[in-house]
Amino acid sequence: RKRVKGVVISGGSPTSHMAIIARALDIPVLGRVTDLLTNVEDGDRLLLDGQNAQLFVRPGEEVRGAFKASMKLLQRKRESFAQLRDLPSVTRDGVEISLKLNAGLLIDMQHLESGGADGVGLYRTEIPFMARSAFPGVEEQTEIYSKVLDQAGDKPVVFRTLDVGGDKALPYLHADTDDNPAMGWRAIRIGLDRPAMLRQQLRALVRSAKGRALHVMFPMISEVAEFDAARRLLDSELAREAKQNGKSPVDLRVGAMLEVPALLWQLENLLPRLDFLSIGSNDLLQFLFASDRGNPRMSDRYDSLSPPVLSLLASVIETCGRHDIPLTLCGEMAGRPVEALALIGLGFRSLSMAPPALGPVKSMIRSATLAEVTEYVSPLKNLSDHSVRTKLRAFAVDHGISI
Ligand code: PEP
Ligand code: MG
Numbered sequence: 208r209k210r211v212k213g214v215v216i217s218g219g220s221p222t223s224h225m226a227i228i229a230r231a232l233d234i235p236v237l238g239r240v241t242d243l244l245t246n247v248e249d250g251d252r253l254l255l256d257g258q259n260a261q262l263f264v265r266p267g268e269e270v271r272g273a274f275k276a277s278m279k280l281l282q283r284k285r286e287s288f289a290q291l292r293d294l295p296s297v298t299r300d301g302v303e304i305s306l307k308l309n310a311g312l313l314i315d316m317q318h319l320e321s322g323g324a325d326g327v328g329l330y331r332t333e334i335p336f337m338a339r340s341a342f343p344g345v346e347e348q349t350e351i352y353s354k355v356l357d358q359a360g361d362k363p364v365v366f367r368t369l370d371v372g373g374d375k376a377l378p379y380l381h382a383d384t385d386d387n388p389a390m391g392w393r394a395i396r397i398g399l400d401r402p403a404m405l406r407q408q409l410r411a412l413v414r415s416a417k418g419r420a421l422h423v424m425f426p427m428i429s430e431v432a433e434f435d436a437a438r439r440l441l442d443s444e445l446a447r448e449a450k451q452n453g454k455s456p457v458d459l460r461v462g463a464m465l466e467v468p469a470l471l472w473q474l475e476n477l478l479p480r481l482d483f484l485s486i487g488s489n490d491l492l493q494f495l496f497a498s499d500r501g502n503p504r505m506s507d508r509y510d511s512l513s514p515p516v517l518s519l520l521a522s523v524i525e526t527c528g529r530h531d532i533p534l535t536l537c538g539e540m541a542g543r544p545v546e547a548l549a550l551i552g553l554g555f556r557s558l559s560m561a562p563p564a565l566g567p568v569k570s571m572i573r574s575a576t577l578a579e580v581t582e583y584v585s586p587l588k589n590l591s592d593h594s595v596r597t598k599l600r601a602f603a604v605d606h607g608i609s610i
Pocket of ligand 1: 227370491539
């Protein structure tokens with residue numbers, strides 16, 4: 208972590224898990240540099256500008272000087288974000304937007320304080336599993352989750368149960384190779400087919416939370432029956448622990464991730480069963496557009512800021528509002544200021560994002576007047592444009608909103 212200064216790859220896409228982990232570690236990544244290997248030799252000096260997606264190979268004196276100056280500027284900008292830490296995340300017209308952290312490594316937890324987040328909106332539990340050569344047992348997992356909760360203190364942590372498979376293969380889980388891994392045997396599907404594995408994880412979560420709050424979220428739920436089956440496993444672990452150790456978590460909340468479009472037509476039945484819903488836009492959009500999130504050729508093809516996406520999100524907000532179910536969006540789009548601007552305009556009041564995004568998104572929120580944003584964003588969903596990104600950017604510039 209100390210030595211890697213940047214990652215440049217010939218493939219890749221911004222919502223791939225490699226990019227997500229690099230973002231969490233604040234390591235710049237540049238992908239889709241297709242001619243990388245023909246232009247770069249061992250030992251070459253490289254300058255990587257992740258912000259502007261530029262790589263300088265064997266840069267001259269002048270470029271190096273200019274680069275140093277812009278690094279200084281970036282540093283200053285970061286310092287100004289750090290100063291926002293203790294300021295509330297409210298719009299100019301006084302509406303509070305809860306900002307939460309996406310985490311997956313213990314080291315991410317330090318950003319809860321330093322970034323001024325309200326809690327962890329998505330704890331990706333699979334990351335410690337990916338870093339091991341064997342499946343961690345109940346004790347080892349209990350230790351990890353307890354440490355996470357210790358570090359979070361009073362702030363809530365939403366633990367997502369294992370989401371492996373897809374682009375997150377576990378070396379020791381011998382699965383057949385799926386032709387379409389993202390749509391294959393992954394996440395809750397593995398958990399329900401291998402209930403011992405999911406039960407061990409749930410047991411560890413319940414144990415680590417005894418006497419504390421426990422928030423659990425199931426990924427890739429495609430039908431209500433899957434949620435019910437997962438919930439039953441959790442309930443049996445709760446009962447088992449209460450009987451054996453006599454201590455239960457206080458304040459248990461159980462939620463689902465909305466990542467599979469089929470769930471959109473089951474919300475009326477699903478929501479009464481939930482304590483909260485979280486939209487995993489990375490997966491939801493790849494399935495919505497039938498566009499692989501890890502395929503570099505597809506990464507610019509469809510825009511998250513497009514009318515169908517805004518329309519879908521507005522409808523989920525409306526349904527959750529009717530059922531009084533708290534809603535968060537925890538995909539990568541929550542951490543990009545222009546996207547976050549659209550999201551708050553649509554009605555989101557809770558967003559969860561990678562640590563480096565907290566400052567820029569809070570700065571956007573504090574410079575926006577929500578009533579104006581809402582009025583501007585609402586009709587955008589009815590347009591036929593490929594994207595409304597340029598319009599939103601212009602709106603932000605005209606209204607002095609920091610993006
Ligand atoms: C998502 O799909 O948006 C999400 C948050 O989960 P992950 O990126 O880990 O698949
Ligand atoms: Mg996902």
